Amino acid sequence: SEALLEFVRKADKWDKGWNFRGMGQYGPALSELDRHIIALGMAREPAAAAVIIDKIKLLTPASEFSHHRAVALALEMLGDKSAAEPLGRLLSQPGMTGQAKHEPVADQGRSEPLRELILARALYRLGDYNGIARKILESYATDVRGHYARHAAAILQAAPDTKDKKAEKAAP
Numbered sequence: 001s002e003a004l005l006e007f008v009r010k011a012d013k014w015d016k017g018w019n020f021r022g023m024g025q026y027g028p029a030l031s032e033l034d035r036h037i038i039a040l041g042m043a044r045e046p047a048a049a050a051v052i053i054d055k056i057k058l059l060t061p062a063s064e065f066s067h068h069r070a071v072a073l074a075l076e077m078l079g080d081k082s083a084a085e086p087l088g089r090l091l092s093q094p095g096m097t098g099q100a101k102h103e104p105v106a107d108q109g110r111s112e113p114l115r116e117l118i119l120a121r122a123l124y125r126l127g128d129y130n131g132i133a134r135k136i137l138e139s140y141a142t143d144v145r146g147h148y149a150r151h152a153a154a155i156l157q158a159a160p161d162t163k164d165k166k167a168e169k170a171a172p
Helices: 002-010 032-043 048-056 065-078 081-091 111-125 132-140 146-158 165-170
Strands: none
Touching (some): 032 048, 048 065, 065 081, 065 111, 081 132, 111 132, 111 146
């Protein structure tokens, strides 16, 4: 896993990623860097969290879906709670949230809501940050798109004891 770590550590920018569009889409759904990051998570490499957190700092709302998914999946597998704040800061960037729909609308793309939900799930499972993940998941739990609503509700139900780090410190 040292070779994986070194590959990810050396990457100073994201490679060409992939955005989810739905039907008629072919080819790999992960970039080379995405694959290495997910492999680090699967290997449960303890040193990987810090290296992956460095890659979070390079993500923006314009970054491809596959990069967001790769860091979320890997960090979720690693379970390193130090990733909660960087994930929370990523989700706090303008344009990263607000994709839940509460009234029927024509499909407006899949990458953005999936990105938001996947990042929120990882953040929630890592302990949340300023309540960001809980707020997102609660919004999706009432989304008119049933698959998003069911997924968000299941995440909230599966981890009822998850506490927000900042709120816990502020409590008397």
